[in-house]
Amino acid sequence: MLKTRLIPCLLMKNGLLVRSEQFSLHQIVGNPVHQVERFNTWAVDELVYLDITRQGEYDMRRDDHKIKDKKTLLEIIEEVSRTCFVPLTFGGGIRTIEDIRTRIAYGADKVAINTQAAAFPEFINEAARIFGSQAIVVSIDVRCHAAGAWEVFVHGGRQPTGLDVIEWAKEAERRGAGEVFLNSIDRDGKGCGYDLPLIEAVSRETTIPVIICGGVGRFEHLVDGVHAGASAVSAANIFHFTEHSTQHAKKVLAKAGVNVRLSAQFRTNSTSRRPGVSRSSTSKPNESRRPASESRCM
């Protein structure tokens, strides 16, 4: 039987991992490449990286190390994918088909699109036609106004769209999205649990997998999300501060009767190797890319 996926969501800002609260407070928690190596040994099922950088600069330098080692987003994708043998989704700042192409060429398996999809819905059709629905995740940032009234926000949760979340999720599916990533702005960093009525409504009205994020403060909240109908459960902050947090999360899910993958520890000792290719057809595009967007979950 298909397992329920546990998907850590990693927020990246200026090349560093951050924890987030209500899409606005961001606290640095680590290095995006080291973190993925940890997760890779812990039987996570998938990883979602969302780039929320405001300037077009990716700096892997830790203040405490005084090492100057600036990386572009694409270099980060490349490094992460070299050690990441689970599906990898990258989101943030995607505006063009070329943005998707380069992320996939550098090692992403899927991309999450948000603001561009809401502004130009036909972007979903085009992206799905070129890369296949399986590579296109439509990310939806949600604010709850009142019971049953959910609005889509874009530009990192700062700009309302007037779109109803359920209608938008259905449209995204119709246009070829392979999955929907629902992120609750109000609950981000609050630890008060998922927006369960939202999950129930979107899962009921769509037939593609629904991934949920925002609000997990205890691993039991993951179980609630599964019972509300989510195909996959995601969370960000909770995974940063506890050792073996993803394994604990899976134990809690399994104990509650959720069918999860409880694989033994996986380790490869070749994490620093370059791919053994004599020639790759994917040449590096030049670095003069436009700055990444300011917002989260673009």
Add this chain to the structure above:
Amino acid sequence: MLAVINYGMGNLRSVLNALAALGADARVVDTAAELGDAEKIILPGVGAFGDGMANLRRAHLAAAIIGHAKTGKPLLGICLGMQLLASESTEHGQHAGLDLIPGSVERIAPGHGLRVPHVGWNSIKVIQPSPLLDDLEAEPTFYFLHSYHLIPAQGQASVATVDYGERLVACVQRANVFGAQFHPEKSQRDGLRVLKNFLSI
């Protein structure tokens, strides 16, 4: 030489990374001429069947891959690459495949309260011994991502199945031609084991 076919369908990098982790020397090949005397071929790929076949034909790779397989050299199709091994597909119209595994590719029937595409980790059941599936754990689990599935004309080509409402074919083998519907390159230890098995065939 291990050739990884590049025909513009999806994330080649993942496959190359996994092969590198296993210490394999792979070469990306995007024309029939470059295929030359490859000892083994991996045909990866995600996306639509029709586009995949059109791209293979355009680069004269379809005939080259068939020729390679007929000489008895190992060939592994992954995901769309496995589906392309079939005779035909009904994905957005009728398309002919490489016809190395007689059978057709059809959409996963909705129902059973299950969502299509079939996305995520699922355990497979080995129903026939195959060198591709040697030394796996008791309940090997792999990452699947597909809306269509291969139905072999002869049941014996199916060597492993996966339960998604109905029993879908997870792996096929016909002599030296192998296929995996899941993504071994994205399936952590079990996946690397399958790739390692292919490398040692």
